[in-house]
Amino acid sequence: MTKVYKLFSILSIVNTINVTSIDIWSCNKCCKSCRRNxxxxxxxxxxxxxxxxxxxKIPFTGDKYNNDxxxxxxxxxxxxxxxxxxxxFHQRIALRNVGATCYMNATLQCLCNIEKLVxxxxxxxxxxxxxxxxxxxxxxxxxxxLVENLWQSKGSKYIIHQCNGENSNNKYFSPTGFKxxxxxMNPLFEGVQANDAKDLVTFIIMTLHEELNKIKNPNQSWNNxxxxxxxxxxxxxxxxxxxxxxxxxxxxxxxxxxxxxxTQCSKCNEIKYNLQNYFFLIFxxxxxxxxxxxxxxxFNFKNILQNIFIHPAIFNNxxxxxxxxxxxxxxNLDDCFQYxxxxxxxxxxxxMYCSRCNGQFQSCYKNRLYYGPEILIIVLNRGKGIEYKxxxxxxxxxxxxxxxxxxxxxxxYNLIGVVTHIGENGASGHFIANAKSPIDGQWYTxxxxxxxxxxxxxxxxxxxxxxxxxxxxxx
Ligand SMILES: [Zn+2]
Numbered sequence: 001m002t003k004v005y006k007l008f009s010i011l012s013i014v015n016t017i018n019v020t021s022i023d024i025w026s027c028n029k030c031c032k033s034c035r036r037n038x039x040x041x042x043x044x045x046x047x048x049x050x051x052x053x054x055x056x057k058i059p060f061t062g063d064k065y066n067n068d069x070x071x072x073x074x075x076x077x078x079x080x081x082x083x084x085x086x087x088x089f090h091q092r093i094a095l096r097n098v099g100a101t102c103y104m105n106a107t108l109q110c111l112c113n114i115e116k117l118v119x120x121x122x123x124x125x126x127x128x129x130x131x132x133x134x135x136x137x138x139x140x141x142x143x144x145x146l147v148e149n150l151w152q153s154k155g156s157k158y159i160i161h162q163c164n165g166e167n168s169n170n171k172y173f174s175p176t177g178f179k180x181x182x183x184x185m186n187p188l189f190e191g192v193q194a195n196d197a198k199d200l201v202t203f204i205i206m207t208l209h210e211e212l213n214k215i216k217n218p219n220q221s222w223n224n225x226x227x228x229x230x231x232x233x234x235x236x237x238x239x240x241x242x243x244x245x246x247x248x249x250x251x252x253x254x255x256x257x258x259x260x261x262x263t264q265c266s267k268c269n270e271i272k273y274n275l276q277n278y279f280f281l282i283f284x285x286x287x288x289x290x291x292x293x294x295x296x297x298x299f300n301f302k303n304i305l306q307n308i309f310i311h312p313a314i315f316n317n318x319x320x321x322x323x324x325x326x327x328x329x330x331x332n333l334d335d336c337f338q339y340x341x342x343x344x345x346x347x348x349x350x351x352m353y354c355s356r357c358n359g360q361f362q363s364c365y366k367n368r369l370y371y372g373p374e375i376l377i378i379v380l381n382r383g384k385g386i387e388y389k390x391x392x393x394x395x396x397x398x399x400x401x402x403x404x405x406x407x408x409x410x411x412x413y414n415l416i417g418v419v420t421h422i423g424e425n426g427a428s429g430h431f432i433a434n435a436k437s438p439i440d441g442q443w444y445t446x447x448x449x450x451x452x453x454x455x456x457x458x459x460x461x462x463x464x465x466x467x468x469x470x471x472x473x474x475x
Pocket of ligand 1: 265266267268269270354355356357358361
């Protein structure tokens with residue numbers, strides 16, 4: 001079961017802003033005991049502090065389609081185009097656990113710290129037009145409402161909660177409505193069982209893209225056959241162009257990129273390509289670890305043997321290093337990318353059919369990445385039990401120029417979010433988010449209804465966190 005963990009001994013109190021114009025439901029106890037049943041984000045707004053509801057509509061800022069809302073309270077937002085303009089000091093708002101929803105809260109906090117995504121959902125007219133035309137029965141509606149709650153304009157009439165206990169400045173919001181919406185839209189998220197943050201991020205990205213794609217009835221089919229060395233570059237350009245012509249949304253702009261596979265027939269050396277799009281990469285850490293060990297054995301052992309008689313001391317040293325690698329329980333992101341694009345050989349029944357040779361012959365196969373998205377999502381599949389202990393060494397900045405085929409579309413990324421899993425295996429435990437604020441550049445830990453400033457990025461995130469999902473942003 002999900003449980004609130006106090007992560008770090010030093011609690012940083014978040015900056016306060018003037019919140020007098022925001023409805024705050026305070027309790028006189030502490031965060032752990034102020035569980036109210038009336039706090040819901042079901043899209044209703046209270047017309048007074050006693051919590052009575054007067055409308056089913058969301059009070060979007062600048063919403064001219066909702067006559068029930070006092071327009072004066074909506075005015076300030078129309079002055080801004082970006083969160084940087086509107087929030088010189090941003091009060092970070094946590095998300096309450098509404099029933100084994102730590103996986104959802106952690107995912108949403110990482111997504112809601114992606115500056116371009118938040119700017120679009122908060123200020124872009126397209127969203128309001130979309131909701132006007134399609135109503136509240138969309139994920140766009142619920143996501144917009146969530147963004148508005150986590151980035152509350154002065155004068156907004158959203159409900160947040162403040163605890164007067166030990167974390168007096170800690171404010172949180174209950175994402176009940178968002179949970180209900182995803183449960184309605186996808187049975188995977190029904191009920192109160194803990195779920196997978198990867199499944200949720202996949203669902204959110206695919207659904208928002210489907211809803212917001214400006215191209216209605218897009219042609220997503222693509223003939224992937226007959227791409228060879230001769231026509232590869234031309235087909236590649238056509239593929240990219242075709243994707244861009246059929247996918248025009250903030251989601252495809254930020255999250256989608258292109259990958260492919262490469263297969264070579266051992267008899268005629270003919271190379272065939274297959275092109276596809278991706279919006280996250282998933283690395284199975286235990287497989288990566290085995291691959292790393294196997295690689296180090298096959299490449300290093302020969303070199304080490306050369307020293308056995310000439311330089312016995314060096315030989316022993318190298319052998320120790322090799323043993324360390326063999327016993328290593330950690331891998332890094334380079335290991336993951338090398339695993340991803342490793343060469344595999346298919347023989348017998350598994351061999352690819354070669355149309356030129358008219359038969360199945362041994363073939364080699366590789367994954368390749370053509371370019372990366374603006375926001376690169378990396379999922380670390382940890383499996384269960386012993387496999388779960390593989391540690392990922394990751395860094396704040398990564399350079400993927402070794403792995404991207406198209407070098408001129410940007411290869412360097414900065415870390416902006418980490419969904420971390422705490423627990424002994426993947427089947428149980430607790431999810432928290434660490435996200436970098438787009439406003440002050442500081443890292444914050446979001447642990448359900450608590451939010452902490454991260455004092456030591458390296459200790460608390462790089463060395464400590466057991467990352468499950470990494471969010472990187474192109475520099
Ligand atoms: Zn062939």
